[in-house]
Amino acid sequence: MPAAALSPEVLAKYEPVIGLEVHVQLLTATKAFCGCANRFGSAPNTNVCPVCLGLPGALPVLNAKAVEFATLASLALNCQVRERSIFARKNYFYPDLPKGYQISQFDKPIAEHGWIDVPTADGSTKRIGITRLHMEEDAGKSIHDGFADSATRTYLDLNRCGTPLAEIVSEPDIRTPDEAFEYLTRMKEILLYTQVSDCNMEEGSLRCDANVSVRPRGQKEFGVKVEVKNVNSFRFVRLALEYEIERQIEVIEGGAKISQETRLWDAGEGRTYSMRSKEQAHDYRYFPEPDLLIVSAEFLAEAKKQLPELPEARRARMISEYDLSPKDAQTLTASREFADRFEAAAKSAKNPRRVANLLLSEVAGRLNALGLEQDQSPVSMAGIVQAADLLDEGKISSKQLKQLFDIAFEKSEDFGVVYEREKPEQITDASALEKLIDEVVAASPKQVEQYRAGKKTMAGFFVGQVMKASKGQANPALLNELVVKKLEG
Ligand SMILES: [Zn+2]
Numbered sequence: 001m002p003a004a005a006l007s008p009e010v011l012a013k014y015e016p017v018i019g020l021e022v023h024v025q026l027l028t029a030t031k032a033f034c035g036c037a038n039r040f041g042s043a044p045n046t047n048v049c050p051v052c053l054g055l056p057g058a059l060p061v062l063n064a065k066a067v068e069f070a071t072l073a074s075l076a077l078n079c080q081v082r083e084r085s086i087f088a089r090k091n092y093f094y095p096d097l098p099k100g101y102q103i104s105q106f107d108k109p110i111a112e113h114g115w116i117d118v119p120t121a122d123g124s125t126k127r128i129g130i131t132r133l134h135m136e137e138d139a140g141k142s143i144h145d146g147f148a149d150s151a152t153r154t155y156l157d158l159n160r161c162g163t164p165l166a167e168i169v170s171e172p173d174i175r176t177p178d179e180a181f182e183y184l185t186r187m188k189e190i191l192l193y194t195q196v197s198d199c200n201m202e203e204g205s206l207r208c209d210a211n212v213s214v215r216p217r218g219q220k221e222f223g224v225k226v227e228v229k230n231v232n233s234f235r236f237v238r239l240a241l242e243y244e245i246e247r248q249i250e251v252i253e254g255g256a257k258i259s260q261e262t263r264l265w266d267a268g269e270g271r272t273y274s275m276r277s278k279e280q281a282h283d284y285r286y287f288p289e290p291d292l293l294i295v296s297a298e299f300l301a302e303a304k305k306q307l308p309e310l311p312e313a314r315r316a317r318m319i320s321e322y323d324l325s326p327k328d329a330q331t332l333t334a335s336r337e338f339a340d341r342f343e344a345a346a347k348s349a350k351n352p353r354r355v356a357n358l359l360l361s362e363v364a365g366r367l368n369a370l371g372l373e374q375d376q377s378p379v380s381m382a383g384i385v386q387a388a389d390l391l392d393e394g395k396i397s398s399k400q401l402k403q404l405f406d407i408a409f410e411k412s413e414d415f416g417v418v419y420e421r422e423k424p425e426q427i428t429d430a431s432a433l434e435k436l437i438d439e440v441v442a443a444s445p446k447q448v449e450q451y452r453a454g455k456k457t458m459a460g461f462f463v464g465q466v467m468k469a470s471k472g473q474a475n476p477a478l479l480n481e482l483v484v485k486k487l488e489g
Helices: 008-012 064-076 177-194 234-253 297-306 311-321 326-332 336-348 352-370 381-392 398-411 415-422 430-443 445-452 456-469 476-488
Strands: 014-025 084-091 101-104 111-119 125-137 141-143 155-157 164-170 206-216 226-231 261-266 271-277 287-295
Touching (some): 008 014, 014 234, 064 177, 064 297, 101 125, 111 177, 125 177, 177 234, 177 311, 226 271, 234 261, 234 271, 287 297, 311 326, 311 336, 326 336, 336 381, 352 381, 381 398, 381 415, 445 476, 456 476
Parallel strands (some): 226 261
Antiparallel strands (some): 014 164, 014 206, 084 101, 111 125, 125 164, 141 155, 206 226, 261 271
């Protein structure tokens, strides 16, 4: 039922209301409540023990690292961390949950009342509330295909049982699929900066469910919400929401009612379809997990120490420190690791802004043209620093620098290697340069007049002309000096 038939006027009558639930696997060495390895990709059912298999009598022991990571994520997402939080057993049966209950948090989650600011279409920002961040354990995996007898059997891999998760629940503050996309993008970026998760969606380290409803604009009460599950990329979240919003409006416009249900996103068909009705709410019969308590004071101090400079703050600082545009700052802070490498390099150069400039123009431009990623660049950060310093010292001209970069990318060699071999010729002979300057000055009486009338920036015109005449080989520092001397004389 693609809803392409709806006119913009009909769509505009309704307001979507979206809330997101994100599950993030925490990157601890061991699981949440036992000593088993927390690792993706091991042979099935090898990282298991009586605790995570839920054998009778086994007792969970809380992994302090998981609490530390959850606390760090909570702070980074502007949440208030509860002084004491407890765990609860969430009872339900599923084949990949051998205990028959999941250890989660219920009415006393570790953190609440956070927010993320997202950019909006009109260039401002909008604050999306975070209701809560709570800790829980992951379940195992049911494997429905890939075996010779998959038609008749389902296999279980319980390695994932007990993997520590942070579940991050947003307020129903999101109004458009684009806002949902931005919220998720910012959240992932923040979590990556804190290094509490690898946020790898292909491996299931970050998973997203969306709750979406529509209501006539101006109406206060929410419409009936539908949960969309099984969406494994942010792009698909946006598409699934776009589809689902139009579907719901079409149902309502047709005089029918939205039924509360869980729907799955089918990326191949580009649509959602009903998985199960949610008419009867699950009764999970939460009750306190007796042995597990978090006293946050001890974790808070440590988490505050570890809290890195977060992406938004870092961009603001770098914009002023390196004289960047917001777009360039975004590029340089795409990952914490890259931003760290850039800043370490820039600080070692004579002119840090020059390093940013070369990276964003000369290097990025060539990478773009070749369709390469930043980490595939033949020119290292050290190479860029060397190029920036040579330029600043006047040992190469900007034209020579471009030529050296061309060779580096053509031959896939680092800048230093190319420079050592090519060592571009430089005209450092003052009399040779003076001869070129005389020629340019003689040919440009108007510009000379302007300079002498006080327009000192005209010096740049003469430097450029002589540089061109020297085929880029004039020593820039010497050339500058001689040009000024000539014009002033
Ligand atoms: Zn275990």
